[in-house]
Amino acid sequence: MAEERVAIVGAGLAGCLLAVLLGRRGVPVTVYERRPDPRVAGAERGRSINLAISARGLAALEQVGLRDEALKRALPMHGRMVHPLGGAVNFQPYSADGTRAINSIGRAELNAALLDTAEATPGVALRFAARITGADLEAGLLRTEGGGTEPAEVILAGDGAYSAVRASLDLDAGTDFLDHRYKELTVPPRDGDFALDPDALHIWPRGTAMMIALPNLDRSFTCTLFWPQDDFDALGTDAEIAAHFAERYPDVAGLMPDLADDYRRNPVGSLVTVRCRPWVRRGDGAIAALLGDAAHAIVPFFGQGANCAFEDCIEIDRCLAETGGDWARALAAYEERRKPNTDAIAEMALDNFIEMRDRVSSPVYRARQAVRHALERRLAGRYVSRYELVSFSTLPYAEIPARIRRQNAALGAAALGGAALLALGARAVRRRR
Numbered sequence: 441m442a443e444e445r446v447a448i449v450g451a452g453l454a455g456c457l458l459a460v461l462l463g464r465r466g467v468p469v470t471v472y473e474r475r476p477d478p479r480v481a482g483a484e485r486g487r488s489i490n491l492a493i494s495a496r497g498l499a500a501l502e503q504v505g506l507r508d509e510a511l512k513r514a515l516p517m518h519g520r521m522v523h524p525l526g527g528a529v530n531f532q533p534y535s536a537d538g539t540r541a542i543n544s545i546g547r548a549e550l551n552a553a554l555l556d557t558a559e560a561t562p563g564v565a566l567r568f569a570a571r572i573t574g575a576d577l578e579a580g581l582l583r584t585e586g587g588g589t590e591p592a593e594v595i596l597a598g599d600g601a602y603s604a605v606r607a608s609l610d611l612d613a614g615t616d617f618l619d620h621r622y623k624e625l626t627v628p629p630r631d632g633d634f635a636l637d638p639d640a641l642h643i644w645p646r647g648t649a650m651m652i653a654l655p656n657l658d659r660s661f662t663c664t665l666f667w668p669q670d671d672f673d674a675l676g677t678d679a680e681i682a683a684h685f686a687e688r689y690p691d692v693a694g695l696m697p698d699l700a701d702d703y704r705r706n707p708v709g710s711l712v713t714v715r716c717r718p719w720v721r722r723g724d725g726a727i728a729a730l731l732g733d734a735a736h737a738i739v740p741f742f743g744q745g746a747n748c749a750f751e752d753c754i755e756i757d758r759c760l761a762e763t764g765g766d767w768a769r770a771l772a773a774y775e776e777r778r779k780p781n782t783d784a785i786a787e788m789a790l791d792n793f794i795e796m797r798d799r800v801s802s803p804v805y806r807a808r809q810a811v812r813h814a815l816e817r818r819l820a821g822r823y824v825s826r827y828e829l830v831s832f833s834t835l836p837y838a839e840i841p842a843r844i845r846r847q848n849a850a851l852g853a854a855a856l857g858g859a860a861l862l863a864l865g866a867r868a869v870r871r872r873r
């Protein structure tokens with residue numbers, strides 16, 4: 441194995457997992473994290489409190505023995521509970537047989553489990569309160585806040601969507617901000633129990649706006665508003681906040697006793713897609729590569745950002761094994777394999793926003809879902825929905841759109857979208873009511 445000094449920037453979800461994988465491979469690595477140790481200092485405000493982890497994330501965690509521990513700290517969600525305005529709440533299972541679930545897990549707990557594992561891995565050194573301001577690939581060093589430097593010949597940048605390392609390299613990077621932004625609120629336990637069904641990801645689709653809620657182990661729910669900025673701007677006073685929720689989210693407004701306080705206190709976050717090429721740069725003194733959100737932040741509507749970042753780590757580790765520790769070849773192969781996949785999930789995530797905030801409450805959508813699930817049951821393995829392929833398989837993301845097109849073609853697009861099947865779907869929906 442090569443003798444280069446390897447630095448990971450960012451001890452977030454991806455940085456920690458990669459540190460564990462490299463440490464286990466016998467590659468000594470130093471991880472630089474701008475925050476103080478979150479296990480001591482507590483989690484930062486303004487990040488999503490919980491995450492949905494699904495097949496890809498679990499497969500990656502399994503590689504470092506953390507799958508079962510993660511699942512112990514998680515709550516399974518077997519489907520969407522849709523709360524239409526003025527309509528009946530309805531449950532839409534994620535899989536045809538109703539058994540498959542995505543898992544709601546606290547970001548802070550998952551990060552802490554990964555930090556504990558990284559800390560216990562021989563060869564991994566964690567440096568907290570160490571903000572990196574950029575990389576100099578000619579000199580082979582990282583620049584630190586305060587004007588210091590740290591030597592590094594291999595720099596792996598897992599420093600998130602607003603990556604300082606990415607900004608310091610001459611890359612073609614663009615950040616597309618969604619007009620929508622997000623804010624988190626809390627539904628506390630009611631009489632010691634969950635105030636909503638904990639086995640579902642709850643969605644309040646409201647056309648251009650949306651709210652979702654994921655359960656937490658302490659029996660609370662974290663709600664996330666995905667609203668256009670103007671909607672946030674429109675609510676100022678406690679009375680305006682209360683009136684808006686009573687009108688638009690009537691079945692949950694009464695479950696949020698601290699609604700106005702939470703709404704005013706909690707920050708509004710941005711939703712960004714990062715498009716960057718290349719991910720790898722080489723100088724005379726060092727080579728650098730981006731991973732996770734630093735390379736390809738995506739909007740959160742498929743619940744895949746962290747899952748996808750974990751897949752990056754597995755791919756880097758695999759490429760390193762395949763090239764016998766040749767970083768230049770390994771990182772080139774990593775980018776070549778991952779880039780088409782991350783481009784594909786970025787598009788699918790944007791598309792899923794429209795589905796969640798708009799389509800899920802329409803009877804036509806529900807009929808189509810019923811048809812899809814009926815087809816999945818009848819044509820087991822030959823017809824698999826996009827949601828299942830993304831969330832419950834590890835099929836490369838880039839292969840999913842073509843696979844869906846092939847399936848639809850095989851079934852006959854006319855028949856799939858046709859009145860006969862919709863009627864079948866409508867009957868199935870009626871039967872389930």
Ligand SMILES: Cc1cc2nc3c(=O)[nH]c(=O)nc-3n(C[C@H](O)[C@H](O)[C@H](O)COP(=O)(O)OP(=O)(O)OC[C@H]3O[C@@H](n4cnc5c(N)ncnc54)[C@H](O)[C@@H]3O)c2cc1C
Nearest residue numbers: 450452453454474492572599600732733743744745746747
């Ligand atoms: C509202 C919301 C909901 C989401 N829900 C889901 C979901 O359900 N499922 C899912 O899979 N994904 C979800 N995501 C996406 C997920 O949060 C990210 O994809 C994931 O956190 C990416 O991991 P990362 O390690 O690349 O980056 P991050 O988690 O952002 O970690 C980056 C780390 O780098 C550190 N850092 C930053 N700058 C520096 C610096 N200059 N020097 C040193 N350290 C630095 C940060 O402190 C942080 O620890 C969601 C995102 C949002 C915004």
